[in-house]
Amino acid sequence: MQHIRPGWRAGGPESGEIAQTQQDNMYLNIPNVLTLARIALIPIFVVVFYLPVPWANVASTVVFGIAAVTDWLDGYLARRLKQMSVFGAFLDPVADKLMVAVVLVLLVEKHPTMLFTVPAAVIVGREIAVSALREWMAELGKRAHVAVSMVGKVKTTVQMIALVLLLYREPVGAVSVERVGMVLLYVAAALTLWSAFVYMRAAWPLLMVPDGGRKGDGGG
Numbered sequence: 001m002q003h004i005r006p007g008w009r010a011g012g013p014e015s016g017e018i019a020q021t022q023q024d025n026m027y028l029n030i031p032n033v034l035t036l037a038r039i040a041l042i043p044i045f046v047v048v049f050y051l052p053v054p055w056a057n058v059a060s061t062v063v064f065g066i067a068a069v070t071d072w073l074d075g076y077l078a079r080r081l082k083q084m085s086v087f088g089a090f091l092d093p094v095a096d097k098l099m100v101a102v103v104l105v106l107l108v109e110k111h112p113t114m115l116f117t118v119p120a121a122v123i124v125g126r127e128i129a130v131s132a133l134r135e136w137m138a139e140l141g142k143r144a145h146v147a148v149s150m151v152g153k154v155k156t157t158v159q160m161i162a163l164v165l166l167l168y169r170e171p172v173g174a175v176s177v178e179r180v181g182m183v184l185l186y187v188a189a190a191l192t193l194w195s196a197f198v199y200m201r202a203a204w205p206l207l208m209v210p211d212g213g214r215k216g217d218g219g220g
Contacts, residue, residue, distance in 0.1 A: 031078035032088045034070045038095045041067045042102055049106050061167040067099050068160045096156075097127050103163050115182070119189035123159065126192045130199055137203055151198055155191035162188050 041063055049060040074092060078084045104120040165181030 029078075029083040029085065029088075030081065031074040031083050032085065032091065034074040034077070035088060035091045035095050038067045038070045038074075039091075039098060042099055045099075046102065046106070057167060057169055061164055064099070064103060064167055065164055068164070071096055071160075093131070097131065100124075100159065100163070101127070103167070107163075107166055119185045122189040123192050126196045130196055133199060133203055137206070151191060151195040155188055155195050158184055158191060159188035 045060055045063045045067070048056060048063055050056070051059065071092075074088070078088055101124050104124060108116050108120050162181050162184035165177050166185065169178040169181070171177055
């Protein structure tokens with residue numbers, strides 16, 4: 001959607017080109033390019049994960065680590081450079097959830113046990129439920145009620161560290177990296193449930209409204 005500024009004249013090619021350039025810049029700023037790069041890393045991660053070489057775990061850990069760094073960097077640059085956009089706000093959580101879901105699915109395939117599957121299912125299930133809740137709240141114009149909380153940020157940090165350790169899985173000295181990663185994955189799953197409870201509690205008053213908080217909605 002192009003933005004028409006005051007003084008814009010219909011049929012003026014130069015004004016139209018300027019508006020289009022501004023729109024392109026909004027989509028292709030540095031933070032959004034980093035977010036798109038994170039999505040592009042997903043198929044690369046999958047290929048590296050399945051490489052029949054002894055260093056595949058190190059390589060996949062590096063790819064995921066780069067993706068995790070861009071997750072922090074794109075948000076930092078968006079604030080620092082004042083390049084926050086609606087497109088970026090939509091794309092960033094999508095990129096995060098896609099990468100985390102893919103990593104968890106591949107790890108569960110490699111370790112098909114209940115010990116691994118339960119926290120993975122909790123994390124993925126929570127992401128789906130909270131995403132649906134945020135979309136519904138956005139339709140009501142109440143998305144701020146379920147904005148990212150501090151618990152959610154801590155959960156994300158613990159989750160990323162857990163996945164890095166589980167991907168690497170090689171012991172460091174006497175320390176079992178995989179065991180530490182598993183413990184942190186359960187901590188992340190517990191924080192996942194807690195943050196979901198926080199978001200649900202914030203949205204509960206609207207969930208209890210008979211018409212779902214919608215005014216004049218005759219939908220089915």
